[in-house]
Amino acid sequence: MKALKHLNKYFFKYRYRLIIGIVITIVAKIFALFTPRFVGDAINVISDRYNGNISYEVFKTELTTITLYIIGAAIIAGMFTFLMRQTIINVSRHIEYDLKNEIYQHYQVLSLNFYKSNRTGDLMNRISEDVGKVRMYVGPAIMYTMNTITLFTVAIIYMMNTAPKLTLYTLIPLPILSVAIYKLSRLINKRSTIVQQSLSTLSTYTQETFSGISVIKSYGIEPRTNSEFDTLSAENRQKQINLTKVQALFFPMMILLIGLSNLIVVYIGGVQYMNGEIEDIGTIAAFLIYVNMLTWPVAVVGWVTSLVQQAEASQERINEFLNTEPDIQNTVNELTPIKGDIEFKNVSFVYPDTNIEALKDVSFKLKSGQTLAILGKTGSGKSTILDLIGRLYDVDNDGVLVDDTVVSKLNLYSLRKSIGYVPQDAFLFSDSIKNNIKFGKEDATDDEVIEAAKNARVHKNIIGFKRGYDTVLGERGITLSGGQKQRVSIARAIIKRPDILLFDDCLSAVDTDTEEKILKNLVKLTKDKTTIIVSHRVSSAKNANQIIVLDDGKVIQTGTHQSLINVEGYYKELYTKQLSEKEIQ
Numbered sequence: 019m020k021a022l023k024h025l026n027k028y029f030f031k032y033r034y035r036l037i038i039g040i041v042i043t044i045v046a047k048i049f050a051l052f053t054p055r056f057v058g059d060a061i062n063v064i065s066d067r068y069n070g071n072i073s074y075e076v077f078k079t080e081l082t083t084i085t086l087y088i089i090g091a092a093i094i095a096g097m098f099t100f101l102m103r104q105t106i107i108n109v110s111r112h113i114e115y116d117l118k119n120e121i122y123q124h125y126q127v128l129s130l131n132f133y134k135s136n137r138t139g140d141l142m143n144r145i146s147e148d149v150g151k152v153r154m155y156v157g158p159a160i161m162y163t164m165n166t167i168t169l170f171t172v173a174i175i176y177m178m179n180t181a182p183k184l185t186l187y188t189l190i191p192l193p194i195l196s197v198a199i200y201k202l203s204r205l206i207n208k209r210s211t212i213v214q215q216s217l218s219t220l221s222t223y224t225q226e227t228f229s230g231i232s233v234i235k236s237y238g239i240e241p242r243t244n245s246e247f248d249t250l251s252a253e254n255r256q257k258q259i260n261l262t263k264v265q266a267l268f269f270p271m272m273i274l275l276i277g278l279s280n281l282i283v284v285y286i287g288g289v290q291y292m293n294g295e296i297e298d299i300g301t302i303a304a305f306l307i308y309v310n311m312l313t314w315p316v317a318v319v320g321w322v323t324s325l326v327q328q329a330e331a332s333q334e335r336i337n338e339f340l341n342t343e344p345d346i347q348n349t350v351n352e353l354t355p356i357k358g359d360i361e362f363k364n365v366s367f368v369y370p371d372t373n374i375e376a377l378k379d380v381s382f383k384l385k386s387g388q389t390l391a392i393l394g395k396t397g398s399g400k401s402t403i404l405d406l407i408g409r410l411y412d413v414d415n416d417g418v419l420v421d422d423t424v425v426s427k428l429n430l431y432s433l434r435k436s437i438g439y440v441p442q443d444a445f446l447f448s449d450s451i452k453n454n455i456k457f458g459k460e461d462a463t464d465d466e467v468i469e470a471a472k473n474a475r476v477h478k479n480i481i482g483f484k485r486g487y488d489t490v491l492g493e494r495g496i497t498l499s500g501g502q503k504q505r506v507s508i509a510r511a512i513i514k515r516p517d518i519l520l521f522d523d524c525l526s527a528v529d530t531d532t533e534e535k536i537l538k539n540l541v542k543l544t545k546d547k548t549t550i551i552v553s554h555r556v557s558s559a560k561n562a563n564q565i566i567v568l569d570d571g572k573v574i575q576t577g578t579h580q581s582l583i584n585v586e587g588y589y590k591e592l593y594t595k596q597l598s599e600k601e602i603q
């Protein structure tokens with residue numbers, strides 16, 4: 019129960035509703051428990067009349083009164099049962115909502131590394147399935163426990179007062195039922211987990227084949243994917259059948275044990291009535307109803323125990339993530355305005371998860387408003403430099419400085435807000451083009467959106483779509499070409515008018531002519547902004563104030579376009595090669 023302590027703050031938050039819910043549950047059950055007594059009384063009245071002990075008039079009046087009592091108790095019990103669900107189950111929905119938000123908000127502050135080391139499916143499961151299981155503890159488990167306690171207390175007090183010996187006999191099968199249901203519930207849960215895992219494998223496979231459908235079709239491997247799906251699906255079917263087998267035992271077992279209890283009441287009760295140990299025949303009828311009323315709560319004890327165990331395991335998994343501290347912490351509370359000077363002082367960086375040494379002793383200095391171009395072979399560490407500026411990772415030696423301050427000593431929010439980042443793989447959300455651009459500046463006007471799109475040279479493409487800027491992208495909408503995506507992504511960064519602009523090879527899918535035009539626009543826009551352009555093309559780098567060339571994490575060349583084309587090395591080779599390619603075009 020240790021892990022579930024995390025929920026106490028929520029119980030406290032909703033304490034009044036919970037207390038009301040519990041009181042309502044008790045009232046509902048007390049009224050429900052009136053019925054068997056009234057039924058017993060009714061049978062006694064019938065028996066009295068049958069034996070000629072009472073007149074027909076008395077019989078009629080008493081029977082009518084009892085019937086009205088039964089109706090009244092049933093109506094009140096029904097109303098309170100409705101309110102019971104409305105309060106306790108609603109509280110469980112509120113707590114479920116709060117817990118989901120808490121987890122999601124915590125996910126948002128966790129560092130990139132956390133996402134690298136945990137699978138997306140796992141993150142999703144904890145926020146949906148695990149929270150669902152915890153809710154079963156918060157709502158149904160509490161409700162049924164209160165139900166059972168009230169039913170038992172009231173029913174057993176009445177039964178013991180009326181016929182103590184018969185009560186003991188009647189209750190014998192109930193603990194057996196409870197233990198049996200507990201064992202069965204555990205088995206059901208075990209098998210449902212297996213079913214869940216197989217379902218998640220199946221859906222991951224299906225999702226991946228849908229995402230990669232163009233590769234599947236172009237390689238003509240549909241028969242292979244069909245047969246793989248068939249195998250996974252068959253495994254899932256078998257697991258579902260295994261689950262159904264144990265689930266099917268649940269009700270027969272209950273019916274068997276209820277039947278046993280009924281038999282005991284009828285037999286022992288009958289014998290005792292004949293012996294005169296029980297005064298009224300109505301007691302047998304009342305006991306029969308009580309036994310049937312008690313069976314479900316008794317079964318519930320077993321079920322609830324397994325619910326609580328499952329919730330405990332789920333909450334433990336949730337706590338594991340909630341207790342994970344983000345690697346990147348904000349250490350400065352007040353906002354720190356950013357000018358845009360950037361400096362790397364002997365920065366070396368090893369990715370913690372792969373142990374790859376991405377940067378080795380990298381140094382450079384960039385004044386606010388200047389442009390740096392980073393070139394180098396693939397995997398040489400270019401993107402890593404950009405990640406370190408935005409503190410997606412921290413370095414050990416405090417070598418990354420912005421405005422002459424170590425980045426970890428700046429307000430993290432101010433730092434990231436001052437950066438406009440265009441990633442290598444342009445990621446657009448399944449939303450309209452307009453909203454995707456406005457993502458960079460929520461309150462941007464339509465004119466600002468259009469201007470940004472014009473500067474990124476994607477405006478003409480956008481107005482070519484039937485719905486223009488309202489065109490929806492992604493699964494529900496159209497797919498943009500690689501170059502269009504990159505340009506929308508650039509528009510998103512420049513609309514923000516940040517002090518630092520980081521372009522990670524974001525013109526690779528654009529032809530050189532368009533690249534030239536975008537770069538020209540960027541020169542105007544980034545006049546007073548610090549800009550870093552990562553690229554494989556000399557054309558993107560040639561106007562930069564400073565160019566560095568990386569190789570295997572080390573800076574192998576530094577200079578300007580003019581200085582670098584005059585010395586032998588990677589830059590000159592690239593320049594000569596790309597120049598001749600342009601001539602061929």
Ligand SMILES: Nc1ncnc2c1ncn2[C@@H]1O[C@H](COP(=O)(O)OP(=O)(O)OP(=O)(O)O)[C@@H](O)[C@H]1O
Binds near residue numbers: 372395399403
């Ligand atoms: N998130 C990460 N976790 C672990 N290793 C990484 C991560 N990102 C990059 N690396 C590794 O670090 C090295 C440098 O990668 P980086 O992405 O900085 O190179 P790059 O020069 O930008 O390459 P490209 O031009 O192909 O984009 C590579 O060996 C890469 O495998």
